[in-house]
Amino acid sequence: MPPPDPKDREGAEGAEGAEGAEGAPGYRKRLLPHCEEVHHLTMKGMDQPLTWAERLRARAHMTICDACTNFNGQMQLMRKAMRRLGRDE
Numbered sequence: 001m002p003p004p005d006p007k008d009r010e011g012a013e014g015a016e017g018a019e020g021a022e023g024a025p026g027y028r029k030r031l032l033p034h035c036e037e038v039h040h041l042t043m044k045g046m047d048q049p050l051t052w053a054e055r056l057r058a059r060a061h062m063t064i065c066d067a068c069t070n071f072n073g074q075m076q077l078m079r080k081a082m083r084r085l086g087r088d089e
Contacts, residue, residue: 041054
């Protein structure tokens with residue numbers, strides 16, 4: 001029997017983020033995403049609605065990560081400013 005693949009362990013360093021690894025044999029998504037995935041979800045959510053699972057994962061991460069909470073707020077502020085700029089012209 002071959003040794004276990006470190007990517008199969010939940011939270012293993014090789015299993016960072018969910019992108020690109022989905023569908024890989026034995027891959028299990030981490031319960032809480034890394035900051036990189038939350039940044040991706042924040043940007044994606046500005047263009048299209050997120051699924052309930054994506055929203056839940058991002059919100060759960062932001063409850064413990066001030067940096068991602070700040071990033072999310074900055075992106076929302078930037079979006080509002082750009083909309084306001086477009087109306088002023």
